[in-house]
Amino acid sequence: MTVRDTSKSDESTADRNEADASEDDVGANDSDGLDTRAIHSGRENPNDALVTPIYANATYEYDSSTRLGGEYRYSRMDAPTRNDLEAVVADFEGGTHASAFASGMAAIDAVFSLLESGDHVVAGKSLYAETYDLLADVYPKYGVSVSHVDVTDPDAVRDAIREDTALVYVETPTNPLLRIVDIAAVADAAHAADALLAVDNTFASPALQRPLELGADLSVESLTKYVGGHSDAIGGSVATRDADLAAEISRTQYTRGAILGPFESFLVRRGAKTLQARMDRHCRNTRAVATTLDSHEAVDTVHYPGFESHPGHEVAARQMADFGGMVAFELAGGVDAATSFVAGLETITIAESLGGVESLVEVPAAMTHQDFTKAELKDAGIDPGLVRLSVGIEREDDLVADVRRGLDGIL
Ligand SMILES: Cc1ncc(COP(=O)(O)O)c(C=O)c1O
Known part of the structure; x- marks a missing residue:
């Protein structure tokens, strides 16, 4: 170069x-x-x-x-x-x-x-x-x-x-x-x-x-x-x-x-024009959704940099104004539970992409990262049952209720 x-x-x-x-x-x-x-x-x-x-x-x-x-x-x-x-x-x-x-x-x-x-x-x-x-x-x-x-x-x-x-x-x-x-x-x-x-x-x-x-x-x-x-x-x-x-x-x-x-x-x-206003709402909703996930028995691990237990929390707190609109998690029931969870959602749509006003959910190993080989997925740390959620700007209570509905449905 x-x-x-x-x-x-x-x-x-x-x-x-x-x-x-x-x-x-x-x-x-x-x-x-x-x-x-x-x-x-x-x-x-x-x-x-x-x-x-x-x-x-x-x-x-x-x-x-x-x-x-x-x-x-x-x-x-x-x-x-x-x-x-x-x-x-x-x-x-x-x-x-x-x-x-x-x-x-x-x-x-x-x-x-x-x-x-x-x-x-x-x-x-x-x-x-x-x-x-x-x-x-x-x-x-x-x-x-x-x-x-x-x-x-x-x-x-x-x-x-x-x-x-x-x-x-x-x-x-x-x-x-x-x-x-x-x-x-x-x-x-x-x-x-x-x-x-x-x-x-x-x-x-x-x-x-x-x-x-x-x-x-x-x-x-x-x-x-x-x-x-x-x-x-x-x-x-x-x-x-x-x-x-x-x-x-x-x-x-x-x-x-x-x-x-x-x-x-x-x-x-x-x-x-509305990036900052949307982002404030994305961050607030994501905090609520991540907390709901973290306290539910169907969930194994939650990846959310806003949690003090997240390995990157300190750096994120230093270099980011807030912790963002994304959360990923693994369910105790693995891939089958992930498939059932996303199917049970009503407000949140199953789709790739992120960052839009509407909440979207996806299973990376089956969707965005479907072309990765098993070895590449393992190397990237992507469990086949990992679920990724792009939390939109809908009403917080509606999103929390939808996530709870999806989780309760797989117990
Ligand atoms: C982190 C990241 N970078 C780049 C891209 C590619 O962006 P685009 O789909 O606009 O080409 C994506 C798409 O999802 C992404 O998530």
């Missing part, structure tokens, strides 16, 4: 990034007022339109063959509705730049596109299934190698980093087990070896966690999830504070062409 040398220095990467941000005067590393800015920020719109319109233009007029008529040329390069969303996402993330892609996977692929033949990646063991596939099957074809380690242990990351390591790639909280990675510690490990750190921030969303402020070089979101928030658009983003990285990511966006279209940009931008 030749994009950028993360120069070795005595100061921690978190300190360095904070200093960089204040030098650039982005004013975005202050999460206060994010909910206000999310509603009011945006471009100057024609005709005093309160909301940025859907600009369904592929191309823009030139004044002459040598002079553009205005700011825009061709929509794969720049487009007003998408650029508006990108400005909002950059602000959310405490970044200076963000690029919006056709999906979370396209955004993750843009991060991996920074790699060159001969580069090595240190990545988490428990990753979103397609992210795992990109690293296991696609990028090795281009000479990239990968080591999967327990990234919740910064020493394991440090030990796995080699001379040729160009990128450390983590999710936190992880999918589906909600393990927590200490972003600042892992950033320091990566930077000490001149490697970059990219964080998939999808499970937290920038309302709860801002990886760039903790030292990460790149923060990735599946906008499909909390930022969009309504399960009606697929999208992704990459944010950074580094101008060189931003230029490389934009080049990938333009050359590979996996851009977010104007309609999806509009939907995600609309959803983003």
Whole structure:
């Protein structure tokens, strides 16, 4: 990777990034007022339109063959509705730049596109299934190698980093087990070896966690999830504070062409206005649902970083504003109990995805992670009977009653 040398220095990467941000005067590393800015920020719109319109233009007029008529040329390069969303996402993330892609996977692929033949990646063991596939099957074809380690242990990351390591790639909280990675510690490990750190921030969303402020070089979101928030658009983003990285990511966006279209940009931008309000409710409901699960005899183990007993609780309390809208659990009755439990739910829908207003339940080994081999599932710690719940913003009592109904039904 030749994009950028993360120069070795005595100061921690978190300190360095904070200093960089204040030098650039982005004013975005202050999460206060994010909910206000999310509603009011945006471009100057024609005709005093309160909301940025859907600009369904592929191309823009030139004044002459040598002079553009205005700011825009061709929509794969720049487009007003998408650029508006990108400005909002950059602000959310405490970044200076963000690029919006056709999906979370396209955004993750843009991060991996920074790699060159001969580069090595240190990545988490428990990753979103397609992210795992990109690293296991696609990028090795281009000479990239990968080591999967327990990234919740910064020493394991440090030990796995080699001379040729160009990128450390983590999710936190992880999918589906909600393990927590200490972003600042892992950033320091990566930077000490001149490697970059990219964080998939999808499970937290920038309302709860801002990886760039903790030292990460790149923060990735599946906008499909909390930022969009309504399960009606697929999208992704990459944010950074580094101008060189931003230029490389934009080049990938333009050359590979996996851009977010104007309609999806509009939907995600609309959803983003209520991110903080939704997230507050997601977190409150999840606390109630996790407590219900934890006290029920049908449940064996609950994975929820809000519990003091969770191994990542302390780090989560330090780096997240709250503990999020996801909970995973194993039932005492294993796979059969998981199948019966999800079938017994009435309010909560069986579906993949997460982060929308509606509560969704899934069994990762049978659904999102169905392409994992038994060995890969075991390595990622995913029990065949694990249930993952994305807790929506319905009324708390209704959700608790539904979960109780499902659990009582399998006793
Ligand atoms: C953690 C995580 N990252 C990335 C993705 C991929 O996002 P998308 O479906 O928008 O491509 C997902 C999808 O579920 C995810 O859970």
